[in-house]
Amino acid sequence: MTRNKSGNTSGRGQRDLKVKVKTARGRKLSSTRWLQRQLNDPYVKRAQADGYRGRAAYKILELDDKFRFLVPGARVVDLGCAPGGWCQVAVKRVNALGEKSGKKIGSVLGIDLQEVEPIAGAELHQLDFLEDDADQQVRDWLGGPADVVMSDMAAASSGHKQTDHLRIMSLCEAAAYFAFDVLEPGGTFVAKVLAGGAEGDLQKLLKQKFTKVANVKPPASRSDSSEKFVVATGFRG
Numbered sequence: 001m002t003r004n005k006s007g008n009t010s011g012r013g014q015r016d017l018k019v020k021v022k023t024a025r026g027r028k029l030s031s032t033r034w035l036q037r038q039l040n041d042p043y044v045k046r047a048q049a050d051g052y053r054g055r056a057a058y059k060i061l062e063l064d065d066k067f068r069f070l071v072p073g074a075r076v077v078d079l080g081c082a083p084g085g086w087c088q089v090a091v092k093r094v095n096a097l098g099e100k101s102g103k104k105i106g107s108v109l110g111i112d113l114q115e116v117e118p119i120a121g122a123e124l125h126q127l128d129f130l131e132d133d134a135d136q137q138v139r140d141w142l143g144g145p146a147d148v149v150m151s152d153m154a155a156a157s158s159g160h161k162q163t164d165h166l167r168i169m170s171l172c173e174a175a176a177y178f179a180f181d182v183l184e185p186g187g188t189f190v191a192k193v194l195a196g197g198a199e200g201d202l203q204k205l206l207k208q209k210f211t212k213v214a215n216v217k218p219p220a221s222r223s224d225s226s227e228k229f230v231v232a233t234g235f236r237g
Contacts (some may be wrong), residue, residue, distance in 0.1 A: 075102025080153035081110030185237035
């Protein structure tokens with residue numbers, strides 16, 4: 001039997017006990033399934049243990065482990081940042097709090113339509129990035145262009161798969177155009193997309209603006225989800 005870093009024992013013959021949730025009166029079956037999935041999701045448990053505001057934090061962690069865009073000194077914009085997990089990761093990796101001695105100090109700017117609870121090392125604002133002057137406002141807050149624009153945004157679900165796909169692709173395309181306005185040459189754009197056939201135009205657009213465009217499904221992204229992430233590096237300016 002061995003003991004892992006979190007102090008839990010693991011060994012042959014052991015298994016995690018799954019939590020089963022009974023359907024309560026007034027609760028939809030879909031809600032019960034969602035709750036059961038959350039309670040048994042190892043990334044949810046890790047997020048609670050590590051102090052992240054959601055399991056999505058591991059998606060950006062895994063993407064950055066692969067592409068290395070959250071470097072000390074980088075200026076980062078997180079679009080639709082609520083609840084704040086991606087900002088938490090960015091703060092540590094770009095050294096926004098100056099905790100890494102001898103490394104450059106970066107900055108993290110999170111914007112969202114709703115108010116977000118404060119995060120040490122991040123500057124958070126309520127702002128609709130689709131407003132006409134939003135790009136200039138972000139540049140002013142940053143004190144210049146950004147090195148990274150990232151987005152984990154998703155449009156509100158309509159329950160219709162094709163409609164939801166078109167909505168999130170439209171949102172992602174809008175985020176890309178915003179990135180074109182605020183990114184430094186050589187910068188990186190990271191965004192969630194949904195597989196489904198309408199992402200071809202976005203891919204073509206990004207390939208015109210960046211030297212390299214990759215499509216990735218990080219391990220933290222649920223296997224039954226159609227989400228994936230586009231990572232565009234080397235903004236041409």
